[in-house]
Amino acid sequence: MNIKKVGIDAGGSLVKIAYEDSGVFHYKKYPIRELTSALEWIKMVAPNAKVALTGGKAAFMKDQFFPEGKIFPEFDSTCEGAMFLLKEAKIDTTKKLVIVNIGTGTSWFVAENNNYTRIFGSGIGGGTLMGLGALLTGETDFIKLVELASKGNKGNVDLLVKDIYYPQEPPIDGNLTASNFAKGVINPNSSKEDKAAAVINMIGETLVLLSMQAVTAFHADRLVYIGSTLAGNEPLKQCLSSYKKMVGIDHVFLDHGEYCGALGALLLL
Structure with missing residues:
Protein backbone atom coordinates (compact mmCIF):
# COMPACT_ATOMS: atom_id res chain seq x y z
CA MET A 1 0.00 0.00 0.00
CA ASN A 2 1.06 3.56 -0.72
CA ILE A 3 -1.33 5.46 1.54
CA LYS A 4 -0.46 9.14 1.93
CA LYS A 5 -3.71 10.56 3.31
CA VAL A 6 -6.42 9.16 5.57
CA GLY A 7 -9.73 10.68 6.66
CA ILE A 8 -11.52 9.25 9.71
CA ASP A 9 -15.05 10.14 10.78
CA ALA A 10 -16.06 8.65 14.12
CA GLY A 11 -19.52 9.49 15.41
CA GLY A 12 -22.21 7.95 17.55
CA SER A 13 -22.60 4.65 15.70
CA LEU A 14 -19.83 4.03 13.18
CA VAL A 15 -16.20 4.70 12.33
CA LYS A 16 -15.89 5.62 8.65
CA ILE A 17 -12.49 5.65 6.96
CA ALA A 18 -11.48 7.06 3.58
CA TYR A 19 -7.94 6.70 2.32
CA GLU A 20 -6.05 7.46 -0.86
CA ASP A 21 -3.81 4.75 -2.24
CA SER A 22 -1.91 5.51 -5.45
CA GLY A 23 -4.46 8.13 -6.45
CA VAL A 24 -7.52 5.94 -5.81
CA PHE A 25 -9.98 6.45 -2.93
CA HIS A 26 -10.95 3.47 -0.77
CA TYR A 27 -13.53 3.20 2.00
CA LYS A 28 -14.01 1.10 5.14
CA LYS A 29 -16.35 1.25 8.12
CA TYR A 30 -16.58 -0.34 11.56
CA PRO A 31 -19.04 -0.27 14.45
CA ILE A 32 -18.05 2.37 16.98
CA ARG A 33 -17.33 -0.37 19.51
CA GLU A 34 -14.43 -1.40 17.24
CA LEU A 35 -12.92 2.10 17.20
CA THR A 36 -9.64 1.04 18.80
CA SER A 37 -9.00 -1.89 16.45
CA ALA A 38 -9.94 0.25 13.42
CA LEU A 39 -7.47 2.97 14.37
CA GLU A 40 -4.75 0.44 15.14
CA TRP A 41 -5.27 -0.99 11.65
CA ILE A 42 -4.75 2.46 10.13
CA LYS A 43 -1.58 2.99 12.14
CA MET A 44 -0.27 -0.37 10.96
CA VAL A 45 -0.99 -0.06 7.21
CA ALA A 46 -0.33 3.69 6.90
CA PRO A 47 2.23 4.62 9.55
CA ASN A 48 3.45 7.70 7.65
CA ALA A 49 0.13 8.95 6.28
CA LYS A 50 -1.29 12.37 7.07
CA VAL A 51 -4.47 11.89 9.10
CA ALA A 52 -7.60 14.06 9.07
CA LEU A 53 -10.11 13.58 11.89
CA THR A 54 -13.74 14.58 12.19
CA GLY A 55 -16.93 13.63 14.03
CA GLY A 56 -17.77 13.49 17.71
CA LYS A 57 -14.77 11.31 18.58
CA ALA A 58 -12.23 13.46 16.71
CA ALA A 59 -10.60 14.92 19.84
CA PHE A 60 -10.39 11.47 21.43
CA MET A 61 -8.75 10.01 18.32
CA LYS A 62 -6.19 12.80 18.22
CA ASP A 63 -5.41 12.49 21.91
CA GLN A 64 -5.13 8.70 22.01
CA PHE A 65 -3.95 7.66 18.55
CA PHE A 66 -2.97 10.46 16.18
CA PRO A 67 -1.32 13.38 18.01
CA GLU A 68 -0.16 14.78 14.66
CA GLY A 69 -3.63 14.43 13.16
CA LYS A 70 -5.64 17.47 12.17
CA ILE A 71 -9.25 17.95 13.27
CA PHE A 72 -11.80 19.38 10.84
CA PRO A 73 -15.36 20.48 11.68
CA GLU A 74 -17.87 17.71 11.04
CA PHE A 75 -20.29 19.79 8.98
CA ASP A 76 -17.55 21.21 6.73
CA SER A 77 -16.13 17.74 6.18
CA THR A 78 -19.53 16.27 5.31
CA CYS A 79 -20.31 18.94 2.73
CA GLU A 80 -16.84 18.86 1.17
CA GLY A 81 -17.15 15.12 0.72
CA ALA A 82 -20.68 15.39 -0.66
CA MET A 83 -19.72 18.08 -3.18
CA PHE A 84 -16.79 15.98 -4.37
CA LEU A 85 -18.98 12.90 -4.86
CA LEU A 86 -21.63 14.97 -6.63
CA LYS A 87 -19.04 16.20 -9.12
CA GLU A 88 -17.74 12.66 -9.53
CA ALA A 89 -21.31 11.61 -10.38
CA LYS A 90 -21.50 14.48 -12.89
CA ILE A 91 -24.35 16.16 -11.00
CA ASP A 92 -24.65 19.92 -11.48
CA THR A 93 -23.48 21.61 -8.28
CA THR A 94 -23.99 25.15 -9.58
CA LYS A 95 -27.71 24.81 -8.81
CA LYS A 96 -28.98 25.03 -5.25
CA LEU A 97 -29.16 21.65 -3.50
CA VAL A 98 -30.45 20.45 -0.15
CA ILE A 99 -28.13 17.81 1.29
CA VAL A 100 -29.72 15.48 3.86
CA ASN A 101 -27.19 13.60 5.97
CA ILE A 102 -28.94 10.68 7.69
CA GLY A 103 -26.58 9.42 10.35
CA THR A 104 -27.35 8.69 13.99
CA GLY A 105 -29.45 11.85 13.77
CA THR A 106 -30.06 13.91 10.64
CA SER A 107 -28.66 17.24 9.43
CA TRP A 108 -29.79 19.42 6.53
CA PHE A 109 -27.52 21.64 4.46
CA VAL A 110 -28.06 24.06 1.59
CA ILE A 124 -34.70 11.30 13.95
CA GLY A 125 -32.21 9.07 12.14
CA GLY A 126 -30.30 5.82 12.33
CA GLY A 127 -30.16 5.98 16.10
CA THR A 128 -33.96 6.03 16.09
CA LEU A 129 -34.02 2.91 13.93
CA MET A 130 -31.59 1.10 16.19
CA GLY A 131 -33.12 2.21 19.50
CA LEU A 132 -36.83 2.04 18.72
CA GLY A 133 -36.29 -1.03 16.58
CA ALA A 134 -34.63 -2.81 19.49
CA LEU A 135 -37.39 -1.82 21.90
CA LEU A 136 -40.12 -3.08 19.57
CA THR A 137 -38.51 -6.19 18.09
CA GLY A 138 -35.68 -7.16 20.43
CA GLU A 139 -33.26 -7.05 17.47
CA THR A 140 -30.10 -4.96 17.90
CA ASP A 141 -28.33 -5.59 14.58
CA PHE A 142 -28.81 -2.96 11.86
CA ILE A 143 -28.78 -5.39 8.95
CA LYS A 144 -31.28 -7.71 10.62
CA LEU A 145 -33.61 -4.81 11.43
CA VAL A 146 -33.53 -3.78 7.77
CA GLU A 147 -34.24 -7.38 6.73
CA LEU A 148 -37.21 -7.52 9.09
CA ALA A 149 -38.56 -4.25 7.71
CA SER A 150 -38.25 -5.47 4.11
CA LYS A 151 -40.63 -8.34 4.95
CA GLY A 152 -43.11 -6.32 7.03
CA ASN A 153 -46.32 -4.42 6.36
CA LYS A 154 -46.50 -0.98 7.96
CA GLY A 155 -50.27 -1.04 7.54
CA ASN A 156 -50.55 -3.62 10.31
CA VAL A 157 -49.10 -1.09 12.76
CA ASP A 158 -49.76 2.36 11.29
CA LEU A 159 -53.22 3.83 10.83
CA LEU A 160 -53.47 4.69 7.15
CA VAL A 161 -55.60 7.31 5.44
CA LYS A 162 -57.62 4.58 3.71
CA ASP A 163 -58.42 3.05 7.12
CA ILE A 164 -60.07 6.27 8.24
CA TYR A 165 -62.12 6.74 5.08
CA TYR A 166 -63.17 3.11 4.60
CA PRO A 167 -65.48 2.16 2.89
CA GLN A 168 -65.32 5.44 0.94
CA GLU A 169 -62.43 6.37 -1.31
CA PRO A 170 -60.03 8.81 0.38
CA PRO A 171 -59.39 12.23 -1.23
CA ILE A 172 -55.62 11.64 -1.12
CA ASP A 173 -53.36 8.60 -1.44
CA GLY A 174 -54.87 6.04 0.91
CA ASN A 175 -51.49 4.47 1.72
CA LEU A 176 -50.24 7.64 3.40
CA THR A 177 -49.89 7.44 7.17
CA ALA A 178 -52.63 9.08 9.20
CA SER A 179 -51.00 8.18 12.53
CA ASN A 180 -47.79 6.26 13.22
CA PHE A 181 -48.22 3.15 15.39
CA ALA A 182 -51.89 3.95 16.02
CA LYS A 183 -52.92 0.32 15.42
CA GLY A 184 -50.82 -0.78 18.37
CA VAL A 185 -53.98 -0.75 20.47
CA ILE A 186 -56.20 -2.71 18.09
CA ASN A 187 -53.46 -4.98 16.70
CA PRO A 188 -51.03 -5.55 19.60
CA ASN A 189 -49.83 -8.86 18.16
CA SER A 190 -48.38 -7.44 14.96
CA SER A 191 -45.19 -9.15 13.83
CA LYS A 192 -41.62 -8.00 14.36
CA GLU A 193 -41.43 -7.45 10.62
CA ASP A 194 -44.45 -5.14 10.69
CA LYS A 195 -43.05 -3.15 13.62
CA ALA A 196 -39.67 -2.73 11.92
CA ALA A 197 -41.39 -1.61 8.72
CA ALA A 198 -43.41 0.94 10.70
CA VAL A 199 -40.26 2.34 12.34
CA ILE A 200 -38.56 2.87 9.00
CA ASN A 201 -41.74 4.35 7.58
CA MET A 202 -41.94 6.86 10.43
CA ILE A 203 -38.31 7.86 9.93
CA GLY A 204 -38.68 8.16 6.16
CA GLU A 205 -41.89 10.17 6.22
CA THR A 206 -40.55 12.53 8.88
CA LEU A 207 -37.36 13.16 6.92
CA VAL A 208 -39.27 13.73 3.68
CA LEU A 209 -41.56 16.30 5.32
CA LEU A 210 -38.62 18.19 6.81
CA SER A 211 -36.68 17.95 3.54
CA MET A 212 -39.55 19.39 1.55
CA GLN A 213 -39.79 22.33 3.94
CA ALA A 214 -36.09 22.98 3.34
CA VAL A 215 -36.47 22.72 -0.44
CA THR A 216 -39.40 25.14 -0.41
CA ALA A 217 -37.84 27.65 1.98
CA PHE A 218 -34.53 27.81 0.11
CA HIS A 219 -35.86 27.35 -3.46
CA ALA A 220 -33.61 24.35 -4.08
CA ASP A 221 -33.64 22.24 -7.23
CA ARG A 222 -32.75 18.83 -5.86
CA LEU A 223 -32.47 16.72 -2.71
CA VAL A 224 -29.25 14.82 -2.09
CA TYR A 225 -29.45 11.98 0.44
CA ILE A 226 -26.27 10.79 2.15
CA GLY A 227 -25.39 9.09 5.43
CA SER A 228 -24.70 5.71 6.95
CA THR A 229 -28.36 4.91 7.67
CA LEU A 230 -28.99 4.54 3.93
CA ALA A 231 -26.25 1.94 3.39
CA GLY A 232 -27.96 -1.32 2.43
CA ASN A 233 -31.30 0.09 3.61
CA GLU A 234 -33.62 -0.43 0.66
CA PRO A 235 -36.82 -0.01 2.74
CA LEU A 236 -35.77 3.51 3.75
CA LYS A 237 -34.65 4.39 0.22
CA GLN A 238 -37.98 3.17 -1.14
CA CYS A 239 -39.87 5.22 1.43
CA LEU A 240 -37.93 8.38 0.56
CA SER A 241 -38.28 7.70 -3.17
CA SER A 242 -42.04 7.11 -2.98
CA TYR A 243 -42.63 10.83 -2.53
CA LYS A 244 -40.82 11.88 -5.70
CA LYS A 245 -43.93 12.01 -7.88
CA MET A 246 -46.03 13.58 -5.15
CA VAL A 247 -43.70 16.49 -4.39
CA GLY A 248 -42.18 16.93 -7.83
CA ILE A 249 -38.60 17.33 -6.62
CA ASP A 250 -35.78 15.19 -7.97
CA HIS A 251 -33.45 13.42 -5.58
CA VAL A 252 -30.29 11.36 -5.63
CA PHE A 253 -28.70 8.80 -3.31
CA LEU A 254 -24.95 9.33 -3.52
CA ASP A 255 -22.73 6.27 -3.93
CA HIS A 256 -20.38 6.11 -0.93
CA GLY A 257 -22.56 8.77 0.69
CA GLU A 258 -21.95 7.34 4.16
CA TYR A 259 -18.27 8.30 3.81
CA CYS A 260 -18.77 12.00 3.04
CA GLY A 261 -17.39 13.11 6.42
CA ALA A 262 -14.25 10.97 6.21
CA LEU A 263 -13.68 11.82 2.55
CA GLY A 264 -14.27 15.53 3.11
CA ALA A 265 -11.81 15.63 6.01
CA LEU A 266 -9.21 13.93 3.83
CA LEU A 267 -9.81 16.47 1.05
CA LEU A 268 -9.42 19.37 3.48
CA LEU A 269 -5.90 18.25 4.47
Missing part, protein backbone atom coordinates in the same frame (compact mmCIF):
# COMPACT_ATOMS: atom_id res chain seq x y z
CA ALA A 111 -25.27 23.95 -0.99
CA GLU A 112 -24.61 25.96 -4.13
CA ASN A 113 -21.33 26.02 -6.06
CA ASN A 114 -18.71 25.60 -3.33
CA ASN A 115 -20.76 27.29 -0.61
CA TYR A 116 -22.79 25.40 1.97
CA THR A 117 -24.67 26.12 5.19
CA ARG A 118 -26.23 23.86 7.80
CA ILE A 119 -29.85 24.95 8.22
CA PHE A 120 -31.24 22.58 10.86
CA GLY A 121 -31.11 19.09 12.36
CA SER A 122 -33.30 16.40 13.87
CA GLY A 123 -32.88 13.60 16.39
Whole structure:
Protein backbone atom coordinates (compact mmCIF):
# COMPACT_ATOMS: atom_id res chain seq x y z
CA MET A 1 0.00 0.00 0.00
CA ASN A 2 1.06 3.56 -0.72
CA ILE A 3 -1.33 5.46 1.54
CA LYS A 4 -0.46 9.14 1.93
CA LYS A 5 -3.71 10.56 3.31
CA VAL A 6 -6.42 9.16 5.57
CA GLY A 7 -9.73 10.68 6.66
CA ILE A 8 -11.52 9.25 9.71
CA ASP A 9 -15.05 10.14 10.78
CA ALA A 10 -16.06 8.65 14.12
CA GLY A 11 -19.52 9.49 15.41
CA GLY A 12 -22.21 7.95 17.55
CA SER A 13 -22.60 4.65 15.70
CA LEU A 14 -19.83 4.03 13.18
CA VAL A 15 -16.20 4.70 12.33
CA LYS A 16 -15.89 5.62 8.65
CA ILE A 17 -12.49 5.65 6.96
CA ALA A 18 -11.48 7.06 3.58
CA TYR A 19 -7.94 6.70 2.32
CA GLU A 20 -6.05 7.46 -0.86
CA ASP A 21 -3.81 4.75 -2.24
CA SER A 22 -1.91 5.51 -5.45
CA GLY A 23 -4.46 8.13 -6.45
CA VAL A 24 -7.52 5.94 -5.81
CA PHE A 25 -9.98 6.45 -2.93
CA HIS A 26 -10.95 3.47 -0.77
CA TYR A 27 -13.53 3.20 2.00
CA LYS A 28 -14.01 1.10 5.14
CA LYS A 29 -16.35 1.25 8.12
CA TYR A 30 -16.58 -0.34 11.56
CA PRO A 31 -19.04 -0.27 14.45
CA ILE A 32 -18.05 2.37 16.98
CA ARG A 33 -17.33 -0.37 19.51
CA GLU A 34 -14.43 -1.40 17.24
CA LEU A 35 -12.92 2.10 17.20
CA THR A 36 -9.64 1.04 18.80
CA SER A 37 -9.00 -1.89 16.45
CA ALA A 38 -9.94 0.25 13.42
CA LEU A 39 -7.47 2.97 14.37
CA GLU A 40 -4.75 0.44 15.14
CA TRP A 41 -5.27 -0.99 11.65
CA ILE A 42 -4.75 2.46 10.13
CA LYS A 43 -1.58 2.99 12.14
CA MET A 44 -0.27 -0.37 10.96
CA VAL A 45 -0.99 -0.06 7.21
CA ALA A 46 -0.33 3.69 6.90
CA PRO A 47 2.23 4.62 9.55
CA ASN A 48 3.45 7.70 7.65
CA ALA A 49 0.13 8.95 6.28
CA LYS A 50 -1.29 12.37 7.07
CA VAL A 51 -4.47 11.89 9.10
CA ALA A 52 -7.60 14.06 9.07
CA LEU A 53 -10.11 13.58 11.89
CA THR A 54 -13.74 14.58 12.19
CA GLY A 55 -16.93 13.63 14.03
CA GLY A 56 -17.77 13.49 17.71
CA LYS A 57 -14.77 11.31 18.58
CA ALA A 58 -12.23 13.46 16.71
CA ALA A 59 -10.60 14.92 19.84
CA PHE A 60 -10.39 11.47 21.43
CA MET A 61 -8.75 10.01 18.32
CA LYS A 62 -6.19 12.80 18.22
CA ASP A 63 -5.41 12.49 21.91
CA GLN A 64 -5.13 8.70 22.01
CA PHE A 65 -3.95 7.66 18.55
CA PHE A 66 -2.97 10.46 16.18
CA PRO A 67 -1.32 13.38 18.01
CA GLU A 68 -0.16 14.78 14.66
CA GLY A 69 -3.63 14.43 13.16
CA LYS A 70 -5.64 17.47 12.17
CA ILE A 71 -9.25 17.95 13.27
CA PHE A 72 -11.80 19.38 10.84
CA PRO A 73 -15.36 20.48 11.68
CA GLU A 74 -17.87 17.71 11.04
CA PHE A 75 -20.29 19.79 8.98
CA ASP A 76 -17.55 21.21 6.73
CA SER A 77 -16.13 17.74 6.18
CA THR A 78 -19.53 16.27 5.31
CA CYS A 79 -20.31 18.94 2.73
CA GLU A 80 -16.84 18.86 1.17
CA GLY A 81 -17.15 15.12 0.72
CA ALA A 82 -20.68 15.39 -0.66
CA MET A 83 -19.72 18.08 -3.18
CA PHE A 84 -16.79 15.98 -4.37
CA LEU A 85 -18.98 12.90 -4.86
CA LEU A 86 -21.63 14.97 -6.63
CA LYS A 87 -19.04 16.20 -9.12
CA GLU A 88 -17.74 12.66 -9.53
CA ALA A 89 -21.31 11.61 -10.38
CA LYS A 90 -21.50 14.48 -12.89
CA ILE A 91 -24.35 16.16 -11.00
CA ASP A 92 -24.65 19.92 -11.48
CA THR A 93 -23.48 21.61 -8.28
CA THR A 94 -23.99 25.15 -9.58
CA LYS A 95 -27.71 24.81 -8.81
CA LYS A 96 -28.98 25.03 -5.25
CA LEU A 97 -29.16 21.65 -3.50
CA VAL A 98 -30.45 20.45 -0.15
CA ILE A 99 -28.13 17.81 1.29
CA VAL A 100 -29.72 15.48 3.86
CA ASN A 101 -27.19 13.60 5.97
CA ILE A 102 -28.94 10.68 7.69
CA GLY A 103 -26.58 9.42 10.35
CA THR A 104 -27.35 8.69 13.99
CA GLY A 105 -29.45 11.85 13.77
CA THR A 106 -30.06 13.91 10.64
CA SER A 107 -28.66 17.24 9.43
CA TRP A 108 -29.79 19.42 6.53
CA PHE A 109 -27.52 21.64 4.46
CA VAL A 110 -28.06 24.06 1.59
CA ALA A 111 -25.27 23.95 -0.99
CA GLU A 112 -24.61 25.96 -4.13
CA ASN A 113 -21.33 26.02 -6.06
CA ASN A 114 -18.71 25.60 -3.33
CA ASN A 115 -20.76 27.29 -0.61
CA TYR A 116 -22.79 25.40 1.97
CA THR A 117 -24.67 26.12 5.19
CA ARG A 118 -26.23 23.86 7.80
CA ILE A 119 -29.85 24.95 8.22
CA PHE A 120 -31.24 22.58 10.86
CA GLY A 121 -31.11 19.09 12.36
CA SER A 122 -33.30 16.40 13.87
CA GLY A 123 -32.88 13.60 16.39
CA ILE A 124 -34.70 11.30 13.95
CA GLY A 125 -32.21 9.07 12.14
CA GLY A 126 -30.30 5.82 12.33
CA GLY A 127 -30.16 5.98 16.10
CA THR A 128 -33.96 6.03 16.09
CA LEU A 129 -34.02 2.91 13.93
CA MET A 130 -31.59 1.10 16.19
CA GLY A 131 -33.12 2.21 19.50
CA LEU A 132 -36.83 2.04 18.72
CA GLY A 133 -36.29 -1.03 16.58
CA ALA A 134 -34.63 -2.81 19.49
CA LEU A 135 -37.39 -1.82 21.90
CA LEU A 136 -40.12 -3.08 19.57
CA THR A 137 -38.51 -6.19 18.09
CA GLY A 138 -35.68 -7.16 20.43
CA GLU A 139 -33.26 -7.05 17.47
CA THR A 140 -30.10 -4.96 17.90
CA ASP A 141 -28.33 -5.59 14.58
CA PHE A 142 -28.81 -2.96 11.86
CA ILE A 143 -28.78 -5.39 8.95
CA LYS A 144 -31.28 -7.71 10.62
CA LEU A 145 -33.61 -4.81 11.43
CA VAL A 146 -33.53 -3.78 7.77
CA GLU A 147 -34.24 -7.38 6.73
CA LEU A 148 -37.21 -7.52 9.09
CA ALA A 149 -38.56 -4.25 7.71
CA SER A 150 -38.25 -5.47 4.11
CA LYS A 151 -40.63 -8.34 4.95
CA GLY A 152 -43.11 -6.32 7.03
CA ASN A 153 -46.32 -4.42 6.36
CA LYS A 154 -46.50 -0.98 7.96
CA GLY A 155 -50.27 -1.04 7.54
CA ASN A 156 -50.55 -3.62 10.31
CA VAL A 157 -49.10 -1.09 12.76
CA ASP A 158 -49.76 2.36 11.29
CA LEU A 159 -53.22 3.83 10.83
CA LEU A 160 -53.47 4.69 7.15
CA VAL A 161 -55.60 7.31 5.44
CA LYS A 162 -57.62 4.58 3.71
CA ASP A 163 -58.42 3.05 7.12
CA ILE A 164 -60.07 6.27 8.24
CA TYR A 165 -62.12 6.74 5.08
CA TYR A 166 -63.17 3.11 4.60
CA PRO A 167 -65.48 2.16 2.89
CA GLN A 168 -65.32 5.44 0.94
CA GLU A 169 -62.43 6.37 -1.31
CA PRO A 170 -60.03 8.81 0.38
CA PRO A 171 -59.39 12.23 -1.23
CA ILE A 172 -55.62 11.64 -1.12
CA ASP A 173 -53.36 8.60 -1.44
CA GLY A 174 -54.87 6.04 0.91
CA ASN A 175 -51.49 4.47 1.72
CA LEU A 176 -50.24 7.64 3.40
CA THR A 177 -49.89 7.44 7.17
CA ALA A 178 -52.63 9.08 9.20
CA SER A 179 -51.00 8.18 12.53
CA ASN A 180 -47.79 6.26 13.22
CA PHE A 181 -48.22 3.15 15.39
CA ALA A 182 -51.89 3.95 16.02
CA LYS A 183 -52.92 0.32 15.42
CA GLY A 184 -50.82 -0.78 18.37
CA VAL A 185 -53.98 -0.75 20.47
CA ILE A 186 -56.20 -2.71 18.09
CA ASN A 187 -53.46 -4.98 16.70
CA PRO A 188 -51.03 -5.55 19.60
CA ASN A 189 -49.83 -8.86 18.16
CA SER A 190 -48.38 -7.44 14.96
CA SER A 191 -45.19 -9.15 13.83
CA LYS A 192 -41.62 -8.00 14.36
CA GLU A 193 -41.43 -7.45 10.62
CA ASP A 194 -44.45 -5.14 10.69
CA LYS A 195 -43.05 -3.15 13.62
CA ALA A 196 -39.67 -2.73 11.92
CA ALA A 197 -41.39 -1.61 8.72
CA ALA A 198 -43.41 0.94 10.70
CA VAL A 199 -40.26 2.34 12.34
CA ILE A 200 -38.56 2.87 9.00
CA ASN A 201 -41.74 4.35 7.58
CA MET A 202 -41.94 6.86 10.43
CA ILE A 203 -38.31 7.86 9.93
CA GLY A 204 -38.68 8.16 6.16
CA GLU A 205 -41.89 10.17 6.22
CA THR A 206 -40.55 12.53 8.88
CA LEU A 207 -37.36 13.16 6.92
CA VAL A 208 -39.27 13.73 3.68
CA LEU A 209 -41.56 16.30 5.32
CA LEU A 210 -38.62 18.19 6.81
CA SER A 211 -36.68 17.95 3.54
CA MET A 212 -39.55 19.39 1.55
CA GLN A 213 -39.79 22.33 3.94
CA ALA A 214 -36.09 22.98 3.34
CA VAL A 215 -36.47 22.72 -0.44
CA THR A 216 -39.40 25.14 -0.41
CA ALA A 217 -37.84 27.65 1.98
CA PHE A 218 -34.53 27.81 0.11
CA HIS A 219 -35.86 27.35 -3.46
CA ALA A 220 -33.61 24.35 -4.08
CA ASP A 221 -33.64 22.24 -7.23
CA ARG A 222 -32.75 18.83 -5.86
CA LEU A 223 -32.47 16.72 -2.71
CA VAL A 224 -29.25 14.82 -2.09
CA TYR A 225 -29.45 11.98 0.44
CA ILE A 226 -26.27 10.79 2.15
CA GLY A 227 -25.39 9.09 5.43
CA SER A 228 -24.70 5.71 6.95
CA THR A 229 -28.36 4.91 7.67
CA LEU A 230 -28.99 4.54 3.93
CA ALA A 231 -26.25 1.94 3.39
CA GLY A 232 -27.96 -1.32 2.43
CA ASN A 233 -31.30 0.09 3.61
CA GLU A 234 -33.62 -0.43 0.66
CA PRO A 235 -36.82 -0.01 2.74
CA LEU A 236 -35.77 3.51 3.75
CA LYS A 237 -34.65 4.39 0.22
CA GLN A 238 -37.98 3.17 -1.14
CA CYS A 239 -39.87 5.22 1.43
CA LEU A 240 -37.93 8.38 0.56
CA SER A 241 -38.28 7.70 -3.17
CA SER A 242 -42.04 7.11 -2.98
CA TYR A 243 -42.63 10.83 -2.53
CA LYS A 244 -40.82 11.88 -5.70
CA LYS A 245 -43.93 12.01 -7.88
CA MET A 246 -46.03 13.58 -5.15
CA VAL A 247 -43.70 16.49 -4.39
CA GLY A 248 -42.18 16.93 -7.83
CA ILE A 249 -38.60 17.33 -6.62
CA ASP A 250 -35.78 15.19 -7.97
CA HIS A 251 -33.45 13.42 -5.58
CA VAL A 252 -30.29 11.36 -5.63
CA PHE A 253 -28.70 8.80 -3.31
CA LEU A 254 -24.95 9.33 -3.52
CA ASP A 255 -22.73 6.27 -3.93
CA HIS A 256 -20.38 6.11 -0.93
CA GLY A 257 -22.56 8.77 0.69
CA GLU A 258 -21.95 7.34 4.16
CA TYR A 259 -18.27 8.30 3.81
CA CYS A 260 -18.77 12.00 3.04
CA GLY A 261 -17.39 13.11 6.42
CA ALA A 262 -14.25 10.97 6.21
CA LEU A 263 -13.68 11.82 2.55
CA GLY A 264 -14.27 15.53 3.11
CA ALA A 265 -11.81 15.63 6.01
CA LEU A 266 -9.21 13.93 3.83
CA LEU A 267 -9.81 16.47 1.05
CA LEU A 268 -9.42 19.37 3.48
CA LEU A 269 -5.90 18.25 4.47
